[in-house]
Amino acid sequence: MTTPGAARARYGLALAAVAALALSGCAPSTGGAGAAKQEIPKAAVEDPATFDLQALIAAAKKEGSVLAYDGSGDVKDVAEAFTKKYGIKAEGMKSKAAATAEKMTREAQAKNVTIDVSLFEDGPMLVGQLLPQKIVKTWIPPDLAKDIDEKDRNPLMMLRKAYVFVYNPKLNPQGCPVKNMWELTEPAWKGKVMFQDPLGKEIFTQWFTQMADHGTADLSAAYDKLGRGKLKLTEKDASREWVKRMAGNSPVLTTEDEDVSAGIAAPNQTQSRIGLMSIAKFRDVKEKGYQMKVxxxxxxxxxxxxPKYATITTGSTHPNAAKLFVHFVMSKEGFTLESGSGGVSGNKSVGASPNNPPGLDNWDTQLFGFTAGTLLDDFRNRQDIQDFWRVNHR
Known part of the structure; x- marks a missing residue:
């Protein structure tokens, strides 16, 4: 199948390469002794009793503006609402993580910072480079800290997002045609599983390394449920074994979730496939008449x-407006706009978005969740897992 966006794929990979070159000039090693010495700055929480939100608002108004970069276009709505609420000019810019990291690094080197806030999904890049090099920093709203778990503070997790396996219920009225992730690696599903190319989407390679650290036991147990005997490993663990088999089963790779959504659920679709896509694409059910279920x-x-993290650029010329923007996205009002297509807030008092798709009822039990404590391992192992995918992809 020829997928849409081939030109975008080449552009995206080229952009990632350019970003890597730009960042490597001042980046620490991603392995070995140098990486072991890496230090991630810890964010202290100001005393809530002395925190004055009104004083912060007043100081932010004096600065007059704030610029926020985000991988989601929802940031434009957030910025518009922020301006309306506080009378402070806010601009939201959609930008992929690699491009944002490159721009922030170049601006820091040139001491000409324009970005004030980054809502950033690439946790490994954040803890492996941007925080240690003090290009960005973490600020935790003191009055909200009681509702932010300790594990979600360094760096500050503003919300959780999700990728889910989906199917077309029109073509599969009895329900999802597979019951086990291992089935997707078998000949019956060769060339019928769609997702974004892991070499152009860092969150997928992070998923692979996170599974290797925390998901091997669950994957092994899932294989046992197939009734095909004991899992025979050709790699060191069940996670790498699944990745190897998936890569070798001719998955249909795309550059955008939109391509996955269309390939699975478009109204004229006649071929049954399984897709792994962001829950944000469930808006296509209402907007485009697509047929998809979790x-x-x-x-x-x-x-x-x-996780998606909220950071403030260290050299921001609007530091108070930046803090206020972070406070806003951690509130219910800001979260509602930022998670227009689903999610769970890092602020426990806010909770889950009402826009999460049907069938995704319990994120803790249904989804594999990333662990912040091993983000640095993800950074160190990124190149290795990319090479592993590249070698095994067929």
Missing amino acids: CENLAPWTGFSY
Whole structure:
């Protein structure tokens, strides 16, 4: 199948390469002794009793503006609402993580910072480079800290997003045609599984390394449920074995979730496939008449959840406006706009978005969740897992 966006794929990979070159000039090693010495600055929480939100608002108004970069276009709505609420000119710019990291690094080197806030999905890049080099920093709203778990503070997780396996219920009226992730690696599903190219989408390679650290036991147990005997490993663990088999089963790779959504659920679709896509694409059900449902009982997981972080650029010329913007996105009002297509807030008092798709009812049990404590390992192992995918992809 020839997928849309081939030109965008070449552009995206080229952009990632350019970003890597730009960042490597001042980046620490991603392995070995140098990486072991890496230090991630810890964010302290100001005393809530002395925090004055009104004083912060007043100081932010004096600065007059704020610029926020985000991988989601929802940031434009957030910025518009922020301006309306506080009378401070806010601009939201959609930008992929690699391009944002490159721009922030170049601006820091040139001491000409324009970005004030980054809502950033690439956790490994954040803890492996941007935070240690003090290109960005973490600020935790003191009055909200009581509702932010300790594990979600360094760096500050503003929300969790999700990728889920989906199917076309019109073509599969009995439900999801697979019950186990291992089935997707078998000949019956060769060339029928769609997702974004892991070499152009960092969150997928992070999923692979996170599974290797935390998901091997669950994947092994899921294989046992197939009734095909004991899992025979050709790699060191079940996670790498699944990745190897998936890569070798001719998955249909795309550059955008939109291509996955269309390939699975477009009204004229006649071929049954399984797609792994962002829950944000469920808006296509209402807007485009697409047919899609979550594979809600897939073993061991229906998909995976991952964090988006809120950071402030260290050299920001609007530091108070930047803090106020972070405070806003951590509030219910800001979260509602930022998670227009689904998610779970890092602020426990806010909770989950009402826009999460049907069938995704319990993120803790249905989804594999990333662990912040091993983000640095993800950074160190990124190149290795990319090479592993590249070698095994067929």
